[in-house]
Amino acid sequence: MNTFLLPDLGEGLPEAEIISWHVGPGDHVSADAPLVSVETAKAVVEVPSPFSGRVIKLHANAGDFVKTGGALVDFELEDATDPGHDDPAVANTDAGTVVGTMPVGDTVMVEQAVAGNSRSRPGRIRATPAVRALAKRLSVDIESVAASGTRGQVTSGDVDAAARSPTATASNADSEGWETLRGLRRAMAHSMTRANAEICHATVFDDADIDEWDTGEDVTIRLLRAICSGVEAEPALNAQFDAASMRRRRLPQLDIGIAVDTPNGLIVPVMRDVRAATLASRRQELQQLKKAAAGRELAPRELHGAGITLSNFGMLAGRYARVVVVPPGVAILGAGAIRRDAVAAGTELAVRRILPLSLSFDHRCITGAESCRFLAAAIADLQRQN
Amino acid sequence: MPGPVATTEMAELTLIDAVTAALAWELGHDNTVIVMGEDVGVNGGVFRATDGLQQKYGEDRVIDTPLAEAMIAGMAVGMAAEGLKPVAEIQFMGFIYPAVDQLINHAARLRNRTRGRLSCPMVLRAPFGGGIHAPEHHSESTEAMFAHMPGLRVVIPSSPARAYGLLLAAIRDPDPVVFLEPKRIYRLARQEVADDGAALPLDVCYTLREGEDVTLVTWGAMTHETLQAADALGGEGVSAEVIDVATISPLDIDTILESVARTGRLVIVHEAARNCGVGAEIAALVAEHGIYDLKAPVQRVAGFDTIMPLYQLEMDYLPGVARILDAVRVTLED
Numbered sequence: 001m002n003t004f005l006l007p008d009l010g011e012g013l014p015e016a017e018i019i020s021w022h023v024g025p026g027d028h029v030s031a032d033a034p035l036v037s038v039e040t041a042k043a044v045v046e047v048p049s050p051f052s053g054r055v056i057k058l059h060a061n062a063g064d065f066v067k068t069g070g071a072l073v074d075f076e077l078e079d080a081t082d083p084g085h086d087d088p089a090v091a092n093t094d095a096g097t098v099v100g101t102m103p104v105g106d107t108v109m110v111e112q113a114v115a116g117n118s119r120s121r122p123g124r125i126r127a128t129p130a131v132r133a134l135a136k137r138l139s140v141d142i143e144s145v146a147a148s149g150t151r152g153q154v155t156s157g158d159v160d161a162a163a164r165s166p167t168a169t170a171s172n173a174d175s176e177g178w179e180t181l182r183g184l185r186r187a188m189a190h191s192m193t194r195a196n197a198e199i200c201h202a203t204v205f206d207d208a209d210i211d212e213w214d215t216g217e218d219v220t221i222r223l224l225r226a227i228c229s230g231v232e233a234e235p236a237l238n239a240q241f242d243a244a245s246m247r248r249r250r251l252p253q254l255d256i257g258i259a260v261d262t263p264n265g266l267i268v269p270v271m272r273d274v275r276a277a278t279l280a281s282r283r284q285e286l287q288q289l290k291k292a293a294a295g296r297e298l299a300p301r302e303l304h305g306a307g308i309t310l311s312n313f314g315m316l317a318g319r320y321a322r323v324v325v326v327p328p329g330v331a332i333l334g335a336g337a338i339r340r341d342a343v344a345a346g347t348e349l350a351v352r353r354i355l356p357l358s359l360s361f362d363h364r365c366i367t368g369a370e371s372c373r374f375l376a377a378a379i380a381d382l383q384r385q386n
Numbered sequence: 387m388p389g390p391v392a393t394t395e396m397a398e399l400t401l402i403d404a405v406t407a408a409l410a411w412e413l414g415h416d417n418t419v420i421v422m423g424e425d426v427g428v429n430g431g432v433f434r435a436t437d438g439l440q441q442k443y444g445e446d447r448v449i450d451t452p453l454a455e456a457m458i459a460g461m462a463v464g465m466a467a468e469g470l471k472p473v474a475e476i477q478f479m480g481f482i483y484p485a486v487d488q489l490i491n492h493a494a495r496l497r498n499r500t501r502g503r504l505s506c507p508m509v510l511r512a513p514f515g516g517g518i519h520a521p522e523h524h525s526e527s528t529e530a531m532f533a534h535m536p537g538l539r540v541v542i543p544s545s546p547a548r549a550y551g552l553l554l555a556a557i558r559d560p561d562p563v564v565f566l567e568p569k570r571i572y573r574l575a576r577q578e579v580a581d582d583g584a585a586l587p588l589d590v591c592y593t594l595r596e597g598e599d600v601t602l603v604t605w606g607a608m609t610h611e612t613l614q615a616a617d618a619l620g621g622e623g624v625s626a627e628v629i630d631v632a633t634i635s636p637l638d639i640d641t642i643l644e645s646v647a648r649t650g651r652l653v654i655v656h657e658a659a660r661n662c663g664v665g666a667e668i669a670a671l672v673a674e675h676g677i678y679d680l681k682a683p684v685q686r687v688a689g690f691d692t693i694m695p696l697y698q699l700e701m702d703y704l705p706g707v708a709r710i711l712d713a714v715r716v717t718l719e720d
Contacts, residue, residue, distance in 0.1 A: 032519065048519060096402070098432045100519035100697065102573050108398055109545060109577040113592040113630065117641045124647055126678030153678040 001056060004073045006066045007095035009038065009045050015065045019044055023073075027055045032101065035073065038066070048101055053077040126153040138163035139182075164296055165264070184265030184296070195326045198243055202368065203360040204375055205320045208382035209343065211352040217386060219355075220258075220286060221279050223310055223335055226378035227256055228276040230333075231308070233377030234370050238307045240328040241365040248330075248365050257309030257329065258286070260293040261316075267293045268326070270306045307331065314338060319356045330366055333378065334358035355382060399579045402572040404546035405435045405511075408553040409473060411583045413443045419557060420465060422449040423458060423475030423511075432477045433513055433572060459485035459510060463492045466508040471557055479514035479566065480523030486531075493562040494537030505560045509553070515607050515657050516704055517570035519697035526694050527606070527658035532564045533635035533667070539563045540635040541588060544609035546577040548632060551586030558585060568607035589633045591641040597627035600714050601645040603668060604655040605631040608705060612655050615710035624718065634664050639671045643679075646672055650681035651717040655710055660688035685713035 009016055016038040023029050023036075035049040056074040060066045096102040125142055126149070127135070134156055135142040145162045147154045181189055213222075231238045231254055239250045254275070257268040269289045271282070292298050307330055311323050314337035323334035336356035343352045357379065361371045399407060412419045421436055421443075427450035430437035440448035451458050455476055462472040476482045489510065496506040516525035532540045541556050541563055543549035549567065556563035594609065595616055604612040609630050616626040627645050631637065646652050652672055654665035665686040672684060687705045695703050 045521070096434055096573055097518060097520075097569070099521055099524055102433075102518055103570060105574040105576075107575045109575045111545060111547070111577070111594055113545070113548070113594050115587050115590045115592055116638065117591075117593050117644045124650070124679060128677050129680050129682065132681060149678075151678065 002051060002053070002075045002077055003071050004035075004050055004075060005069050006038070006072045007047070008068050008098055009047070015067045016045075018060050018062050018064050018066060020062055021058060023049075023055050023058075025055055025057055029053065029055055029075075045099070047072075049073075050101065051075050051077055126151065127155075128153070131156050131159055135159045135162075184262065184267055186265075188265045191326050192324060195324050198327055199325050200363040201322065201325060201360050202363040202371070203322045203358055204368075204371055206357050206359075206375055206379060207341075208355040208357060208379045209352050210338065210355045210382060212383070212385045213353070214386060218283060219335070219338070220310070220312055221283060222382060222386075223312060223333070224256060224271070224274055225276050225279050226381040227308060227310060227333060228254060228274060228279070229381035230374035230378035234374040236366050236370040237331040237361065237374045239330050239365070240307050241330050241362055242328055243364065251305075251307050254308075255306045257306035257332075258289060258293075259309055259311040259313075259332075260290050262294045262296075264296070267296075267298070267303070268306070268309060269293045269298055269302050270304065272305075308333065311335070314356070320358045323358055323360045325360050325362050327362075329362075331359065331361040331371070331374070334360070396578050396580050398576040399546045399550070399581075400573045400576050401543065401546045401549045401567070402433055402435055403576075404543075404550040404579050405553060405567060406437060406439070407579070407581050408550045408557075409436060409439060410442070411581065412471075412473075412554060412557050413439060413447055415583060416471065416557075418469060419471045419473060420447055420449065421473050421475070422451055422461065424451055424453050424477055426450060426475050431475065433569060435475065435511070435567075454484075455481055456484040456488060459488035459493070462508040462510065463488055463496065463506060466493070466506040466562070467496060467504050471507050471509075473509045473511060473557055476510060476512040478520075478524045479512045479528060480526055482510075482512050485510065489532070489538060489562065489564070490535050494535050497561060498537065506562045507557075507560045509556045509563045509565050511553075511565045511567060513569035513572070514566045515568045515570050516694060516700045517607065519700070522696065525697075525700060527656070527689065529564075529566055529606075529634055530658060530662060530664050530667075532566075533637075533664055537562070538635065539588065539633065540566065541633050542566045542568065542606045543632065544568065544571070544604075544606055544630045546575075547579050548586060548592065548630070550579050550581070551584060552588065552632065554583065555585035555588045559588060563588075566606070570607040571610055574610065589636055589638055591638045592630040592632050593627065593641065593645070594630050595626065595628040597625040597649065599625045599649055600651040600653060600717055601627045601629060601642065601649045602653050602655060602710070602714070603629045603631060603642055603665075605634060605664075606657065608655045608657050611705065611707050612710060615655075615707045615714070618707060618711060619714060624714065626714070631664075631668075637664075637667065637671070639668070639675070642668060643672065643676045646676045647679040650679055651714075652676075652680070653685045653687060653710065653713045653717060655687045655705055655713075657689050657704055659691050660686055661691045663688055682717035682719070685716055687713045 019037040019039050021036050022034045029049045031052045032048045034046045036047050053075040056076055059071040140159050140162045145154050145158050148158050149155050238254055239248055241248050253273045255270050255272050256274050257270050260267050309332040311334045314335050319336040321334050323332045325332050338355050340351050341354045342349050359375050426436040427440035427448050458474050462474040465472040493506045496504050515527045532538050541552050543552050556565050602612050616628050619626045654668050656665050669684045687709050689703055
C-alpha cells in the first residue's frame with residue numbers, strides 16, 4: 001500500500017481545502033487522471049493521481065482542510081514489483097514542483113556531446129534542390145557534373161550540358177571501372193544487338209578504280225551519286241523490311257543514311273531525296289547534317305526513313321569491312337581507305353588509285369544478284385570521270 | 387579570488403540538481419554572485435533549484451524578493467551595473483513579461499549605452515516549456531522573443547552536464563544572459579556530472595550524435611524526443627546527426643551548416659510555436675548559406691500556432707517522435 005501526501009501546491013502554502021473528490025474507495029485510477037480538486041489561497045487546483053492503482057482510503061472529505069504533506073489517499077498499486085512505486089519513500093518525496101506533475105525518471109544519461117562539430121566539411125556536390133531535381137529529371141548523375149558556379153555549385157546550365165553530352169555522365173564508373181553506357185553509345189549497343197540478332201547479313205567486296213578523278217574530288221558526294229546509280233539499276237536496295245509482318249516497302253524517293261562518327265558514338269542522320277543531278281549543290285547541306293549529328297541537335301525524325309546507308313569509314317583506316325545493316329534498312333555501302341595499288345592494265349601492271357567497297361545487305365529480302373547489280377552500277381558511276 | 391580548493395567529484399545529477407550545484411559552486415567561489423527571486427531563499431524555489439543555498443550562504447547572498455518580476459529584473463540590472471553578478475529567478479516563463487522592459491530597455495543595452503563603461507553581468511533564469519500538466523501561463527516556450535533582442539544572450543541546456551557548465555559560463559559572462567531551463571526534463575534523467583566548477587563554452591552548438599543522412603537540430607526538452615527519433619531512424623538504416631543548439635542567440639550557424647553540408651537534409655525540432663520561431667531563423671540562414679548543400683526542403687517540427695493548451699491536450703501540442711519521423715521521411719523522399 002502507498003499513501004499519497006498532499007504536495008505543496010503553491011509556493012509554500014500550509015494547507016488546502018478539499019473541494020471535491022473525483023475518485024472513491026475501491027475505484028481504479030490511472031496515473032495522471034484527476035484525483036481531487038483542492039482550493040489553495042491562490043486557486044482551485046486539480047491534483048492528478050501520481051500512481052496507477054486502486055484507491056483504498058480517502059483521508060479527508062470535501063470541505064476538510066488538509067495540511068501540506070498530510071495524508072490524502074491510500075493506494076494499492078497496480079504493479080507492486082515496480083521498485084519506484086514499491087519504495088515507501090515515494091509518498092514522502094518532494095514533488096519537485098508547485099503545479100502539475102514533474103516527470104521523474106531513473107535513467108542515467110550517457111552522452112558524448114561535442115562542442116561544435118568534430119568533423120570537417122567534406123567536398124560534397126553543391127547544387128540547389130531545383131538543380132538536383134533537374135538532374136534527376138534528365139537522368140544526369142549530378143556527382144559527375146563539372147560545376148561552373150561562382151561558389152562551386154553545379155548550375156542548371158551544367159546539368160543541361162551534361163545531359164546533352166553523355167561523356168560528362170559516362171564517368172560514373174564503379175571501383176572496378178565498369179560504367180553504365182548512356183546516350184548514343186547505349187543506343188548503338190541496342191541497335192547493333194538487334195541488327196545482329198535479326199538480319200541475315202551478306203557482304204560483297206569490290207574495288208572502284210578512281211584514278212581518273214580530278215584532284216579535290218568530293219568523295220562523299222561521289223559515293224552518294226554512286227548509290228543513286230546503283231538504286232536506279234536495282235531499286236530493291238532502296239527499301240525497308242519488317243520481318244515481324246514479312247513485309248517489304250519500296251521507298252518512293254531515295255533517302256540515304258549517312259553514318260557519322262562522334263566521340264559519343266555512332267549516329268546516322270538521313271539525307272532526303274538524293275538525286276544525282278542535284279547532288280553537287282548539296283555539299284553544304286551534308287556538312288550541316290554532320291555538324292548537327294555531332295552536336296546532337298537532330299530530332300528523332302531526322303534519323304529515320306532510310307533504306308540504304310553510306311559508311312565512309314575509310315577516312316580513318318581499313319579496306320573492307322562487314323558493315324552492319326540496321327533494321328528496318330536493308331543495305332549499307334561501306335567505303336574503305338583510298339589507296340594506290342598495283343593493278344593490271346591490259347597486260348601491264350599499273351599503279352592506280354583504288355577505292356575499296358563493301359556492300360552488306362539483308363539477304364532475307366534482297367538476293368545476291370540484286371546486290372551485285374547495284375554494286376556494278378555504283379562502281380561504273382564511281383569510275384566515270386566527273 | 388580565494389575559495390575552496392577545486393575537487394572533482396562525480397555525482398549523478400538531474401538537470402535541476404545540476405542547476406543547484408552550479409549556483410552553489412559559484413556562490414562559494416565568487417563573493418559577487420547573488421541569487422535572488424521569489425521563494426528562492428527559505429522555500430528553496432518552486433522547483434527546488436535553490437534548495438539549501440540560503441542556509442549555506444546567508445540571506446545577503448540568497449535573497450527572497452517580493453512577487454514583482456519587474457522589480458527583480460530592475461534590481462538585477464542595478465546590481466550588475468555596480469559590480470555584482472546577480473542570478474535572478476523568474477518562477478515560470480509565463481511571469482517573465484513584466485521583467486522584459488528591464489531586460490530590453492536596460493540590461494541588453496547597458497554596454498552600448500555607456501560606450502562600454504558598464505556591462506551587465508546578470509543572469510535571468512526561468513523554467514520554460516510544457517509537459518508537466520501545469521495550469522495556464524506555466525507551459526509556454528517563448529525563447530524566440532528574447533533571441534530577437536540584440537544584446538541578450540539566450541542559453542538553453544538540455545542535459546544535467548550542460549545545465550551545470552552553461553549556467554557557470556552564463557554567470558561568468560560579462561553580459562546579460564537569459565537562461566531558460568526546460569522544466570519537463572528537470573528530473574527526467576540523471577547524468578554523471580563533475581562538480582568541479584568547469585564551465586562549458588557558450589555560443590556553440592553541441593553535436594550529440596553524429597550521422598550522415600539527415601541533421602536534426604533542436605534544443606531544450608525536445609532533445610529527448612529528437613534523440614528517440616534518431617534511435618528509431620537508426621533502426622530503419624537512416625543515420626541521423628543530432629545537434630543541440632544550446633545557445634539560441636547568438637546562433638552558431640556554422641556547426642549546423644557544416645552538418646548540413648554533409649547530410650544535405652535538415653529537420654528543426656522545437657517546442658515553441660512555429661510562427662517566427664528560432665527554427666525560422668535557422669531555416670533562413672541555411673537557405674542563405676547552405677542552399678547548395680540541400681537535397682530536400684528544410685522541415686520544421688514545432689508547436690502549433692495556437693495558445694498552449696491546458697494539460698489534457700498538451701501532449702498533442704508538443705512535437706512527438708512520430709511527427710519528427712514524418713518530417714524526416716519528407717526529406718528522404720526521392
